[in-house]
Amino acid sequence: MILWVLGYAEKSKIRVMAIKDRLKQPIYTAELYIKDSHKGPRPHKIRLLTGKKEEFIPHQQFIELLRSANRIMLAEGGDPANETAFMEMLKGFQLSADRVKICKHCLINKRFNFVNSKSIKYHDELICLDCAKEELLRAVRSAGVQYGEKSIDFLEQVLVKTRDLDRTIRMLTPDRLDPEFTRYDTIWTNPASATVRIKNLPLQKKFKDMLLERSETLLPVQALSIEAGLLEGKNQFVVSATATGKTLIGEMAGIQNLLDKKGKMLYLVPLVALANQKYDQFRERYSKLGLTTSIKIGANLIKTSQRVKMHTSPSADIIVGTYEGIDHMLRSGNADYLGKIGTVIVDEVHTLEDQERGHRLDGLIGRLRYVAPEAQFIYLSATVANPEGYAKKLGARLVRYEHRPVPIDRHLLFCQENEKAKLISQLAKEEYSMLSSKKHRGQTIVFTNSRRNCHKLAAALSIQAAPYHAGLSQYERKKIETRFAKGELPVVVTTAALAAGVDFPASQVIFESLAMGVDWISVQDFLQMSGRAGRPDYHDRGIVVLMPVPGKSYSGSQSDTEEEVAIKLLQGEMLSAGVQYGEAEQLEEVLASVAVTSSVQDLRKIHNMMFGNYDLERLIQRLQNYRFLERKGNRITLTRFGKIVATHFLSVSKAFLIRDAVLEENKPLQIVTNLEFFDAAYFKYANQIGSSLHVNMPSRVFQGATLDIIFDGESLSQLDVKIRELMLSFASDFLTCACKDSPYCGCAEQKFSEKIIKLRTEALEPEQIVKRLEEKYGISAYQGDVFGYLDNAVRNLDAVELIAKVHSKKGVAEEAKKLKKKVQG
Incomplete structure (x- = not known):
C-alpha cells in the first residue's frame, strides 16, 4: 500500500488528507490545528471531517501516520503563516514535505487531484478536468434553456480542446461577441502555386487577351481542368468549392469552341435568378468578342411594366437557361432550333439529388447528350458526396479541387430567439466596417427558414438590410443584386432555397436558422451555403456563424434540437442520397x-445514360395504354394528347384531371384553379389577431388553425373593428361553401385562386393585385409568387385549350383561349 499525506494551509488550520494508492477519494479528511510550544509548533487537535458528531485523532496516532507516509505534500497557494508553521512542525519530527499543485475544487469537495500546465484554466487558476466538467454542467443547467446530450458532449469537447472553462462557458452567453470564444474551427486554404499561364494556352488571341486583362495565371482548379483535357474537348465533372473559379472552366471551353466554329454554348442553371445574372454577365463580357447572348427561362407569359427586357432568340451564340427553359424546347420538338451545340455547361449538377426536380435534370442531361452527341459537356458542382460515381455515369473526367480559395473561420453562437437581431446587427456592423486588402467592405448574407422571416429579420436589424427571395419580382431582385455587388448594401437576408442562387460577394454568412421551412438543412446544403463566405477577388478570409437556439425544433417529428443539428453540420460528412x-x-x-x-x-440509349432505374418496356406499355404514345415495331411517336402532356410538364395524374374536366365541360377557370391553388397568402395582421385572441395565430392564410379562427364567429367578435371587417369580407367571399368538410374542403383555396386570376383579367399587374388583396381582405402576398402563379395558370390554360381541341370541345377551348389572353395581358 502507498500512503500519502497532503496538507493545505488555511487561515487558522491545515486541511489534511490521507490518500491511499494515489486514489482521488482520500481515506479521510481532517483539520489540523497547530499550537506553539517550547519545542516549536506541535499538533494541538486533529478533528475528523466525517459529518457525524465531533471525532478527534489522538496526537500520537497522527504523528505515526506522518511517519509511516511514503510522501508528505504541502499544496501551494495556502496561507503563508500556516504553511511555515506546518513545515516547522514536520521539521520537529525530522520530516519534510514536497510542495505540489493541486485542484482547489477537488479540495473543497474532499477529493484529491494534481494540476499541471495541461489542466483547465478557470478564474485565474488551474483545476482538474473532472471538476471543470462539473462546473460546466452546473453552468449549462443554470442557463435557463434545455441543452441536449449531444450539445453537452460538444461543450465538453470544446473544454478539452481549449483547456479553458471560462471560454467554454462564454459560449452559453454570447452577449459579448468575442471571436476567440465562439470560434469552432478554421478551414485553412492551401493555395497551390500557379502552374498554368494564360498566355501559353491554345486559345484564340482576342479571347486570350480578354482573359489576360483579369489575370496572368489560372486558378488551381482551372489549371487541373486544362491538364485533364479541357481544351481538347474532354467532358469534365468539376467539383470545387464556391468561388474557386469553376464557371470560367465552362466559359473557356464554350467560348473557344464557339470561336473555333464547333457550335454554340449552352449554360444551364437551376434558378431564374441565377440565369438572369449569368445572362447579364455573359452579354456584357462576350459582346466584345462579337458574340450574342440570349436567355431561356421557360415560357414567361405574363406581360408587366416592370418586366426586364431580354434577348430570347435561340439563334444566339450563347444561351443561358434554366433546366426547364431548355427542356421546354426539347419537349416541344424544337431541338433543331438550338442549332449546332458545341458546349453544354450544367451548373449546380448536384440538383440531380433534389426530390422534386432531380428527375427533370436527369432527363434533360440524357436528352441533350442524345441530341448533341458531339458537344463537350462540362458539369459543375461545389458539393457532391460521390463525385467518382457521378463522373462515371455522366461519361466525364473527374476534376476535383478540395481547397478553399480563402480561409474560413466557423463560429458557433448559442443564443435565444430574442437575442438574434441584436447579435446579427453587431456582427454585420463589425464586418461592414472592415476593409480587405483588396479594398472591399465586408458584407453579410443571413440565411433564414422562410420568406416571411426574411422581411421580419431585415426590418429588425439596426444596419441596412434587404430581404431577398424568389417571391420578389425580377425587378426588385435585380435592384438588390446591383446594390450588393456595388458594396452599397451591408446585409441580404435570404432563404436556404437560394443557397445555390445568385452570386452575392459576401465575406460573412450567418445561419439565423438551420432549417429550410420546417426541415433541417442537410450537410450538403450547409456546405453549399457556408461556401459562399469569402471571395478571393474581394476578401482575405470568410466567416461563417451558426446561431442555434438550444432546445428548439421546428416540428414534433424532429428528435434533434437545433444546437445538436448545428454540431452535426459542423462535424458532418456528406451522404449521397x-x-x-x-x-x-x-x-x-x-x-x-x-x-x-x-x-x-x-430511347433506350437516352435512358441508359440517365441515373434513374427504368424498366422501359413496361413504361412504354403504360403510356400506350394511356394513349400518350403510339408504337409500331421500333418506331414510337407522341399522340396529340401525349405531346401536350410532355410540352407542358404535366404529370400523368394532372393530364387526366384536365382531360376529365374538359370532357365534363367544366369552366377553364375552375379547371386551372383546381389543378393548382395559390397558397402563398399571408394575413397581414396575424400578430394583432393572435394577441387579441391570446392564440398563436399562423400567418399563412390556408393553414388549418388559421381557418378555424376565422370560421369561428365568437373569435371574430373580439377583434379590432377594422380587422374584423377585413376578416368578415374574407369569410363571406371564400368560406361560404356547403361542403361537409368546410372550411377544409379546398373550396376556400380554389375561390381565392380564382380571385387572383379574375383580378388579373381586369388588367391589374401583380403589384396591384397584392395591393387589392391587402385593402379588401388584409391579406398580403409576394409579387413574385403572384407572377409565378399567373404564369403557371397561362401554361395550364394553354394545356386546357389544346386538350379541349383534341377532344373536340370547342366551347371549352375557345373559353380557355380567351381567358389565357386576358391573363397574359
Whole structure:
C-alpha cells in the first residue's frame, strides 16, 4: 500500500488528507490545528471531517501516520503563516514535505487531484478536468434553456480542446461577441502555386487577351481542368468549392469552341435568378468578342411594366437557361432550333439529388447528350458526396479541387430567439466596417427558414438590410443584386432555397436558422451555403456563424434540437442520397424523351445514360395504354394528347384531371384553379389577431388553425373593428361553401385562386393585385409568387385549350383561349 499525506494551509488550520494508492477519494479528511510550544509548533487537535458528531485523532496516532507516509505534500497557494508553521512542525519530527499543485475544487469537495500546465484554466487558476466538467454542467443547467446530450458532449469537447472553462462557458452567453470564444474551427486554404499561364494556352488571341486583362495565371482548379483535357474537348465533372473559379472552366471551353466554329454554348442553371445574372454577365463580357447572348427561362407569359427586357432568340451564340427553359424546347420538338451545340455547361449538377426536380435534370442531361452527341459537356458542382460515381455515369473526367480559395473561420453562437437581431446587427456592423486588402467592405448574407422571416429579420436589424427571395419580382431582385455587388448594401437576408442562387460577394454568412421551412438543412446544403463566405477577388478570409437556439425544433417529428443539428453540420460528412425517383416521374421523362426521338432503340440509349432505374418496356406499355404514345415495331411517336402532356410538364395524374374536366365541360377557370391553388397568402395582421385572441395565430392564410379562427364567429367578435371587417369580407367571399368538410374542403383555396386570376383579367399587374388583396381582405402576398402563379395558370390554360381541341370541345377551348389572353395581358 502507498500512503500519502497532503496538507493545505488555511487561515487558522491545515486541511489534511490521507490518500491511499494515489486514489482521488482520500481515506479521510481532517483539520489540523497547530499550537506553539517550547519545542516549536506541535499538533494541538486533529478533528475528523466525517459529518457525524465531533471525532478527534489522538496526537500520537497522527504523528505515526506522518511517519509511516511514503510522501508528505504541502499544496501551494495556502496561507503563508500556516504553511511555515506546518513545515516547522514536520521539521520537529525530522520530516519534510514536497510542495505540489493541486485542484482547489477537488479540495473543497474532499477529493484529491494534481494540476499541471495541461489542466483547465478557470478564474485565474488551474483545476482538474473532472471538476471543470462539473462546473460546466452546473453552468449549462443554470442557463435557463434545455441543452441536449449531444450539445453537452460538444461543450465538453470544446473544454478539452481549449483547456479553458471560462471560454467554454462564454459560449452559453454570447452577449459579448468575442471571436476567440465562439470560434469552432478554421478551414485553412492551401493555395497551390500557379502552374498554368494564360498566355501559353491554345486559345484564340482576342479571347486570350480578354482573359489576360483579369489575370496572368489560372486558378488551381482551372489549371487541373486544362491538364485533364479541357481544351481538347474532354467532358469534365468539376467539383470545387464556391468561388474557386469553376464557371470560367465552362466559359473557356464554350467560348473557344464557339470561336473555333464547333457550335454554340449552352449554360444551364437551376434558378431564374441565377440565369438572369449569368445572362447579364455573359452579354456584357462576350459582346466584345462579337458574340450574342440570349436567355431561356421557360415560357414567361405574363406581360408587366416592370418586366426586364431580354434577348430570347435561340439563334444566339450563347444561351443561358434554366433546366426547364431548355427542356421546354426539347419537349416541344424544337431541338433543331438550338442549332449546332458545341458546349453544354450544367451548373449546380448536384440538383440531380433534389426530390422534386432531380428527375427533370436527369432527363434533360440524357436528352441533350442524345441530341448533341458531339458537344463537350462540362458539369459543375461545389458539393457532391460521390463525385467518382457521378463522373462515371455522366461519361466525364473527374476534376476535383478540395481547397478553399480563402480561409474560413466557423463560429458557433448559442443564443435565444430574442437575442438574434441584436447579435446579427453587431456582427454585420463589425464586418461592414472592415476593409480587405483588396479594398472591399465586408458584407453579410443571413440565411433564414422562410420568406416571411426574411422581411421580419431585415426590418429588425439596426444596419441596412434587404430581404431577398424568389417571391420578389425580377425587378426588385435585380435592384438588390446591383446594390450588393456595388458594396452599397451591408446585409441580404435570404432563404436556404437560394443557397445555390445568385452570386452575392459576401465575406460573412450567418445561419439565423438551420432549417429550410420546417426541415433541417442537410450537410450538403450547409456546405453549399457556408461556401459562399469569402471571395478571393474581394476578401482575405470568410466567416461563417451558426446561431442555434438550444432546445428548439421546428416540428414534433424532429428528435434533434437545433444546437445538436448545428454540431452535426459542423462535424458532418456528406451522404449521397442518390438519384432516385418514382414511376410517375419516370413516365414523365419517357414521354419527354419521345419528343426528341422516334426510335425505341434510341430511347433506350437516352435512358441508359440517365441515373434513374427504368424498366422501359413496361413504361412504354403504360403510356400506350394511356394513349400518350403510339408504337409500331421500333418506331414510337407522341399522340396529340401525349405531346401536350410532355410540352407542358404535366404529370400523368394532372393530364387526366384536365382531360376529365374538359370532357365534363367544366369552366377553364375552375379547371386551372383546381389543378393548382395559390397558397402563398399571408394575413397581414396575424400578430394583432393572435394577441387579441391570446392564440398563436399562423400567418399563412390556408393553414388549418388559421381557418378555424376565422370560421369561428365568437373569435371574430373580439377583434379590432377594422380587422374584423377585413376578416368578415374574407369569410363571406371564400368560406361560404356547403361542403361537409368546410372550411377544409379546398373550396376556400380554389375561390381565392380564382380571385387572383379574375383580378388579373381586369388588367391589374401583380403589384396591384397584392395591393387589392391587402385593402379588401388584409391579406398580403409576394409579387413574385403572384407572377409565378399567373404564369403557371397561362401554361395550364394553354394545356386546357389544346386538350379541349383534341377532344373536340370547342366551347371549352375557345373559353380557355380567351381567358389565357386576358391573363397574359
